[in-house]
Amino acid sequence: MSTTTRILGIDPGLRITGFGIIDKTGQKLAYVTSGCIRSNEKDSLPLRLKTLLDGISEVIAAHQPDEAAIEKVFVNVNPQSTLLLGQARGAAIAALVLAGLPVAEYTALQIKQAVVGHGKAAKEQVSHMVTRLLQLPGEPSADAADALACAICHAHGGQLGSMATQGYRVKNGRLV
DSSP: OEEEEEEEEEEOSSSSEEEEEEEEETTTTEEEEEEEEEOOOOOOOOHHHHHHHHOOOOHHHHHHSSEEEEEEOOOOOSSHHHHHHHHHHHHHHHHHHHHTTOOOOOOHHHHHHHSSSSSSHHHHHHHHHHHHHHTTTSOOOOHHHHHHHHHHHHSSSHHHHHHHTTTTTEEEEEEE
């Protein structure tokens, strides 16, 4: 009898943070829930970050995940956007760590590779594969699909999250 591991995937964003929860039993994946946490663009940055932290904390309390996976920040052309995304990601990680969850981090290339089979996949391909892999009746929103993809990546390559990745670098979506 296989044990079930509940995985929370996070797609961080300051305006919209996607979340997705799956259960992994052996090699089987089952959809639990997904959605988005939205911050009010009119609020101050600290209030927006608190909204994200509180929202993720509520998801954790309601669904009791065992592990978490979050997408790593990529560098945008606009440094201000990158900085804001990093702060949103920090609020998400803080919520996960405060809940005592082990946190794995994956690049967009790693996530696309795990879900679609290649790191240059379009968002639509990722969403379509998430829908197929989890046998969903319809496609989730883009942010929720990305979060579910992050959880699937962790489920498929969980050894990446649990092994010490310090000293490794990412090349073509893989740790080397």
